[in-house]
Each structure stands twice: as structure tokens, then as C-alpha cells.
Amino acid sequence: MAEKWYKQFWPWFLITIPAISMVLGFTIVYLAVTSENSMVSDDYYKEGKAINQSISKKRMAKQLNLVAALTLQENRIYVTFQQALPPDAAALKLDFFHATLQDKDFFVMLTRNAEGVYSGELRNETKGKWRLTLTPFDESWKIRKTVSLPIASDIILEP
Numbered sequence: 001m002a003e004k005w006y007k008q009f010w011p012w013f014l015i016t017i018p019a020i021s022m023v024l025g026f027t028i029v030y031l032a033v034t035s036e037n038s039m040v041s042d043d044y045y046k047e048g049k050a051i052n053q054s055i056s057k058k059r060m061a062k063q064l065n066l067v068a069a070l071t072l073q074e075n076r077i078y079v080t081f082q083q084a085l086p087p088d089a090a091a092l093k094l095d096f097f098h099a100t101l102q103d104k105d106f107f108v109m110l111t112r113n114a115e116g117v118y119s120g121e122l123r124n125e126t127k128g129k130w131r132l133t134l135t136p137f138d139e140s141w142k143i144r145k146t147v148s149l150p151i152a153s154d155i156i157l158e159p
Contacts (some may be wrong), residue, residue, distance in 0.1 A: 057135075057142035061159035068134060070094075071157040072122070073143060079110055079118040080135065082156075089136040092118050099129035099146075126150070132157065 110118035
């Protein structure tokens with residue numbers, strides 16, 4: 001007498017493939033419906049204007065000949081300018097924008113000491129890919145660079 005169908009391997013194998021596909025499909029649909037996409041913008045016109053302002057700020061940094069070396073040591077950040085010091089900048093703002101997760105974004109305030117070195121305390125985890133943006137408080141110029149942290153050497157920020 002032949003074996004019952006449910007005691008054989010092949011029927012279960014053939015049933016398992018569509019069953020797994022359905023479970024994965026429902027999971028993907030659930031995640032797509034319930035999670036928010038923070039990378040999509042609703043106001044494209046406003047972002048276009050911001051891009052034009054960003055380009056002019058980069059041009060200003062280039063005109064001022066600003067090149068900064070950023071050093072990360074444990075929980076401190078040090079920024080030294082290699083060619084020219086920024087005009088009237090007693091303090092700077094260093095923004096950390098995460099490559100994919102907006103809720104991980106943060107900034108560090110950097111103050112200048114008597115030797116012209118800017119420093120600040122780093123309180124957040126920096127492992128991963130980041131877009132760094134260095135600006136003064138009046139945001140008259142901007143220097144930006146994308147880096148993967150941690151890094152052993154200095155990070156050179158130039159317009």
C-alpha cells in the first residue's frame with residue numbers, strides 16, 4: 001500500500017514555499033502601511049529655494065578660503081582652520097546628519113579658545129555614515145562633508 005500524502009516530503013515542500021512567500025508578503029505590506037518614511041518631502045519648492053541658498057553659502061566659504069581639520073578624540077571634537085580663520089566666529093555649530101535615520105540627527109556647539117581651536121563635547125553615538133555641516137551662528141557660510149565614523153585620521157572639511 002502507498003504511503004499517505006501527508007507523510008511524504010514533496011507535498012510539504014511544495015506547500016511551504018507559497019506559505020513562506022505569503023507570510024513575507026503580508027509582513028512587507030504591514031511594514032509599508034504602518035511605518036513613516038522620513039526621507040520624503042512634501043514641499044519641493046521650499047527645498048529648491050534652500051538648495052540655492054546652500055550653494056551661495058558654499059561659495060562664501062570658498063571665497064573666505066576656509067579649510068577645517070576636524071579631530072574626534074573620545075567624547076571631544078576639535079576643529080582647527082588650516083588656511084584662514086572665519087571672520088567674527090566666536091562659536092560654530094557642527095551638525096551631524098545621519099545617512100538614513102532622521103531621528104539620530106544632532107548638533108554640537110563649538111567654542112574657540114585663545115589658540116584659535118574650536119572644541120565641543122560629543123554626547124551622542126557617532127558610529128556609521130554621517131553628513132557633517134560646519135556653520136557659524138549667522139549661517140553666512142557652510143562647509144559640508146560625508147564621512148563614515150569612527151575614523152582614525154583627521155577629517156578635512158573644505159567647500
